[in-house]
Amino acid sequence: MLSDVELMLRVHEGQTDKLALLFERYNKPLFSYFYRYCGRQDVSEDLVQNVFYRILKYRKDYNGSGKFTTWMYKIAHNLAIDYYRKHGRYLYHDVDRLVDEYEDMADKALIKKEEIRLLQQALDQLKPHEREVLILSKYQELTYKEIGSILNSPEGTIKARVFRAIRSLKEIYGVLER
Amino acid sequence: MEKYPMEALIMDYWDENTSPDNKKKIEKQLLEAGYSKEELLNLKAFYSSLDDVQIPEPRDRMTESFYKMLTSEQPSTRGKTAPTQRLLTWWQQAEKRLVPKLGYAFALVILGWALGTWVTPDVRYKNRISEMTGEITEMKEMVMLNLLKQSSPSERMKALNFVDDWNEVDTEVVRALMQTLNYDPNVNVRLVTVVTLARFTANPAVREGLIRSINRQQSPLVQLALADLMVSLHESESVPQFQRLLEKKDLNYEVRDRINEVIRML
Known part of the structure; x- marks a missing residue:
């Protein structure tokens, strides 16, 4: 099984279909992160989608140094901050x-x-x-x-x-x- | 160098990986700093209680949106958003993961059979081998049917890959695959089931089941996959089902366009 870093390096080289394997590994943990952060299912699902969109968009910035998850959560953290700035306050959980x-x-x-x-x-x-x-x-x-x-x-x-x-x-x- | 805050020591104190000796040292420091053992124990128990806060699972629409985005962003497919292409992309990913493993298993069975035939050409042994091959097929079918009942989508996906090695399927397998196509909660599993069943459309029961399934699907991706399959089969019997699907008010507009096109083609 390819490691996260190996998969991401392949995405970096243009094998963008490999991103699907990273999605299968991390969509649930990311959803959990966003859901616990903002409390909205629809927003959390969209934010997960945005993380993978940014990974794809900025794939050339990934150089394989450090853990993939650290880079991924940095992107998620920035999206969460943007979301908070845009909405001003947190939406509460049902x-x-x-x-x-x-x-x-x-x-x-x-x-x-x-x-x-x-x-x-x-x-x-x-x-x-x-x-x-x-x-x-x-x-x-x-x-x-x-x-x-x-x-x-x-x-x-x-x-x-x-x-x-x-x-x-x-x-x-x-x-x-x- | 970073100044190590006193509160950070508490996290080390709670850490299972901290050695007993170190824990004792930290405990001494914390007690000297004014923390009480009881307070720390209470806080640790409270921290553990956070495990009780559960959250829901993401819905299938998140996965669907991701694959849609990925397909549209892939350089080789940019501009070509045919539904079959999307389906193919997904299938290629699943295939690359699972097929090598199944390939090894299949190769071993063939090797065993070939060796047996070569070493023992006697008719009795040949008959025995034939019986064994039948038993292996039965076992594989049993494993496949069991995997299909598993709660994990990846296990159900493995079941579908088993079928990939078979040239024909019996009534029980067809029934199980139809059940999966119509009722599996995971859209990717349903999509791969369409691909799997597409290999057996010479079987009238499979063909009929696929046509009947058109109206049972809620996912646009599966609806599109079935539409493409019906076109490739030139299956005009499916037209009434597509017409019924068009009556649904909440039908995805891309699907609506494609189905209108499919009806014209059929």
């Missing part, structure tokens, strides 16, 4: 629907419906930059070093930001819980 979907997937007796609802509301109220480091570290499972490359910050700073984001989230959650 929390009831999320909870219902989750209930369908698992044993209802085990679901703490109210906790999940509050948790999602708290995530929605988190500052954009705090929410993003949490998404990248918790849900996208990137290393702090990779997140640092995407956000142009040292690893230690990223770790500290993640911790502060967790603490802020807990505070917001506490207020909502009361």
Whole structure:
């Protein structure tokens, strides 16, 4: 199986059909990133499409140094920032629907419906930059070093930001819980 | 050099990869800095609870839009947006991934058969080999039918690649493929099913099933693939189905144009 870098280098050389394999590998993680960021299914799907459009458009800029995912998430991060600037504020998740979907997937007796609802509301109220480091570290499972490359910050700073984001989230959650 | 923030140490403290010795050192530093063990434990548990927040899956339309964009952006196909070309592009990608593996498996079966025939020319052995070939075919069919029931689209795609090696299909396989064509939730799987079934259109059941499927498809890509297939088969029986499809108000305008064209051609 070809690695991400090998595939992207082939796209770079003009074998643009190889982008389909990268899409199959990363469309879901990217959708997860955008959905957790903006809370809108249609917008997230469009943003994923835009990431791959930009990869194709700027394929000549890719030189194979560094991980492909770091480059891809840099593009995704820029698109998310553009989206935020354009819309001014975040669109909130349809929390009831999320909870219902989750209930369908698992044993209802085990679901703490109210906790999940509050948790999602708290995530929605988190500052954009705090929410993003949490998404990248918790849900996208990137290393702090990779997140640092995407956000142009040292690893230690990223770790500290993640911790502060967790603490802020807990505070917001506490207020909502009361 | 970067100044290592105290909060960053907490993330190291929680990290499963940090050695016990290091954890002890960090814990000491954190307690000296005023953090309590209980507070850190509570925060870690809270951080873990974030796993409970689930999100939906992206819809098929995202994949469809991507392949549409990719086909239109490919230098070799730019300006040529024929539906068959789009379908072919997708098929080529799937083929490159799966065919080599199946090719090895098939080559091994043939090699085994050839060796058996050469080493043991006796009729009894030949009969046995013939029985074994039949059994292998049956097993492959069973594997294929099972793969087709898997929840992962890539597994179902593997099932379709199995069929690629066969020259004919029995009623059970035709029924399973028709079921996939009409009801599979993944548009790419349905598209490849059209390509797979196109090889067996000499079978009247396949032909009839394909015609009946025209009105069941919601995806423009599959509708276009079926339209192209009907043209290549010169299948005038499909015209009433296309006319019914045209009655749908939400039909994609590109599909509408193509179907009008197809009806004229047939």
